[in-house]
Amino acid sequence: MPTARAAEHATRTASVDLQAPLTTLKGVGPAVAERLERLGLRQARDLLFHLPLRFEDRTRLTPLAALRPGQAALFDGRVTHAEVVHRRRRMLVVTLADDRAQILLRFFHFGANQQRRLSPGTRIRAFGEPRGVPGALECVHPEVQTVGNTPPALESHLTPIYPAAEGLSQNLLRRLVAHALPGMQALPDLLPELSRQGLPGLHPALEQLHHPPAQSDTRDAPEPAEPRSPARTRLALEELCAHQLARIQHSRTPRDRRSAPVIRPPGALWQRLRQQLPFKPTGAQERVTAEILADLAQPQPMNRLVQGDVGSGKTLVAVAATLAAVEAGYQVAFMAPTELLARQHGRNLAQWLEPLGVSIAWLGGRQTANERGQLLAELADGQRQVAIGTHALFQEEVRFHRLGLAIIDEQHRFGVHQRMALRDKGNGWMPHQLIMTATPIPRTLAMALYAELASSVIDERPPGRSPVRTALISHERRDEVIERIRAACGAGTQAYWVCPLVEESEQLEAESAEATAERLRAALPELSIGLAHGRMKGRERDAVMEHFRAGGIDLLVATTVIEVGVDVPNASLMIIENAERMGLSQLHQLRGRVGRGNTASACVLLYRPPLGDTARERLEAMRRTNDGFEIAEVDLKLRGPGELLGTRQTGDRSFRVADWARDQDLLDAATRLALQVESDTPRATALIERWLGSATRYATVG
Missing domain, CATH: 2.40.50.140 (Nucleic acid-binding proteins)
Incomplete structure (x- = not known):
């Protein structure tokens, strides 16, 4: 006869509908559901695979x-x-x-x-x-x-810290996951052969990753026990297998079923722009532009990844593709991950394209209903040739007259479904797609994970930009750093002070920035000091950024919201606090905010001693080189506990569990597994649906 606890568990399991939309859960209204969707969370089932970034130890008190x-x-x-x-x-x-x-x-x-x-x-x-x-x-x-005279009991498990978005608290995410976990027994284990290889089954793996026990050898680790525990290995293998299955299916799809518009204009608009530019494009820009124009001239859809280090000039290459599409009579959608970056692209494109007679529409989240309605109507009838925006571009209400090209910047910050939704707006054909990233992908991984993409690399910096000098300075010398800021801003340049990353709480991150700004204002009363963080209202934060860009602020104290989208040529000094806690790719992105003008620039990495051997080697790599691809390779070799703090918590939904750097060694095994499973059509279909949804066509940009 079953125990009362077992009966209760069975009742709870039966009551959890994993297919139910999250709006059926208590506390999830339309606004919360929209925020959850930014994290790829639509159904209760999605919560099971929304794994913690790390854990907090609340199982013991520290004197x-x-x-x-x-x-x-x-x-x-x-x-x-x-x-x-x-x-x-x-x-x-x-x-x-x-x-x-x-x-x-x-x-x-x-x-x-x-x-x-x-x-x-x-x-x-x-x-x-x-x-x-x-x-x-x-x-x-x-x-x-x-607490009263009888303090409450301590936690029995480590406390998970989940990837979050603004407006979503950790308490809400924990409550929603706790609701979904009993229903995991309804999920079939689609790869039982992994258990025979010594890895945990699906259900034990999920339980361990969400609720690891309080054990002395795990409580201080950012993930249980090691950078990739057996439980995480189990799920990463399944996810990579699903992606490889989708790629296999895609590679066998006849290409002639996916026609794209042939874009082969004379090139008059591009030549007119080149004549007006105050600089000459680099050889790398010329080469990549030629590769893109050759793709656009084909009846098959272009699917090209352009990698270019920070400041390499990717935007100009995108403009060349845009002008080709517009001159051929097609529209272009230009999508960026944040409103700040979208607005910056809007300014740059307006400066270059509007004098050529190209009409631009900017779709953001803060337009009036009348403004938005007018722009949507003009896009639908073809009056506007270029649309620039964030995720607003792939909403159902946005319709194009003749969409021929979709450009996606910082592609890793969008979910697979989000990136590919633009392809459904081609009115019968599939628009060409140009994907750009300033996050260098290690070459070996690019070959394995992006095999279906043509790849271009912009490997030259525009002339006139000097490399950023990087220094490692102990936190104990903070006063010297403050004096360095005083001297730099006194000489007429501007500076950034980036606060420590506190990925589990935007509120704590914001207050860390506020406290730092307060201390710096007391130490540097003669300077104008601004503040920007993720909990500020978008309009308020953008106003601060714009004031800084215009020169009204000497020192900008900010969280990592400035990682992309800020172009201030007069900013020549950046201070990054607690640099040892950040991933190398993120440090490189942040450093790229300076050195964008002709002034010699520097980046100071403030660290708290003592540094471990791995942390020191990572920071030394930042000091040694400005080459983003070399840094990516170093990150790949050295990534370890606590290093998974780069793009994942800021919206990287390319993978839910797998990590493109940490899990390189699993790719061969995942591919072999996919080839074994491929012939079992129901199982292969279920794996793809679990990890990618129903749209296998999305697999090409994994």
Whole structure:
């Protein structure tokens, strides 16, 4: 006879409909559902494969005297002092103490109720990341819980930190995943042969990755036990197998069923633009442009990946393709991952194309209904030749008269379905597609993962741009760095200060930036200091960026929202705090925000000692070279625990579990597995549907 617990589990399992849309769950209205969809989450089933980035250890308390800077921990104590301080902005400052030590807590966002809860004499439990030096630690906006004489029990499992989007809290994501997990028993294990190879089955793997036990050898790891645990290996192999199956199917699809418009204009518009340019295109730009124009002239759809390091001039190549399509009588859709980057492309394209008589429509998220309606009507009847925007371009209401070319910038930041949805807007034919990325893909991986794409590389920098000098400086010399900023801005240039990445919470990341800006304003009162972070309203953040671009701000304190889309030629100095916590590709992207003018530029990587051997080797690679492809290869060799902080949490939906650098060694096994499964049509179809949805045609850009 089954136990009551087993019966309850069976009831919960039966009650979870994995195919149900997330709007059927409590707390998921239309606005939340839209944010979830940005993460590729549409059904309850999707939550099972939305795996944590890392874990927090709330299974043990750390005495205040044992807290270490930069290491998040759970700690408790009694409030000995609390006051509201009025400086440049109002803040609540709380002193928390135990028998041996104390720590300062700062809150920039607080209400009267929270102020009462943190009154002297109250015992609290907090979780956060201390900063400063031992003996003088502080913590900005820790999570706080009031505890009585009988403290609540500690967590029994590590706490997962999921990839998130603005407006989605970790508590909501954890609750939704907890709702879906009992239903995983309804998922068939489509690759039982992996269990025979010593890997866990599907269900144990999912359980372990969402709720790893609190064990001494895992609690400090960003992932359980090692950079790729057996559970993660199991799921990564299944996902790579599904992608390889889709590629096999795609390669056997007759090409003549997928016709594209033949774009072969005389090239008058491109020649007119070249004559007006104040510079000559590089040899690499000329070569890649010729490759693209040759593709556009074919009746088969172009599917070309253009890789170009930061500042290599990819936009000009895209403009050449755009002018060819427009001159041939077709429209172009130009898609960027953020409104900031889309607006920048809009400015650049308007400057180059409008004098040639090309009409541009910018579709953003903050237009009035009348403005948007007018633009949509003009696109639908062909009055507007180029549409520039974010994910707004692939919404159902956006219709084109004769879409011939889709250009997608920073392709890894879009989901597969999002990128390919533009292909459904071709009115009977398949538009050509040009995919661009400034995130260099290691050559070996490009061959394996992008075999169906033609690939071009822009491997020259435009003349006049000097390499950015990179220095590694210990956090202990922070005052020297501040003086360097004073001198640089005093000489008329501008600077960035990038705050540490706190991927689990945009709120904590924002408050980290706010605290840093506050300290820098106190240290550099003569400078105009701006602030930009992900929790600001888009219009407000864009206004700060525009003010910085116009020269009204000397020093911009920012989170990684400036990773792409900011082009300020006068900015010649960048400081990146806690650089050892960021991925090499992200560091390289951030560094690319300086050195865009003719002024000698520098990037300072501030780190907290002591550095491990791997962390030091990674940062030394940044200091040694400005070559993004060399950096990508180094990242591939050295990637380890805690290094998965690059594009994944900012929207990389190319893969849900697999990682294009970490999992290179699994590609051969996944391909062999796909060839074995291919003949079992129902199983192959189910694998593809599980990982890519029903659209196997999307597989070409994995």
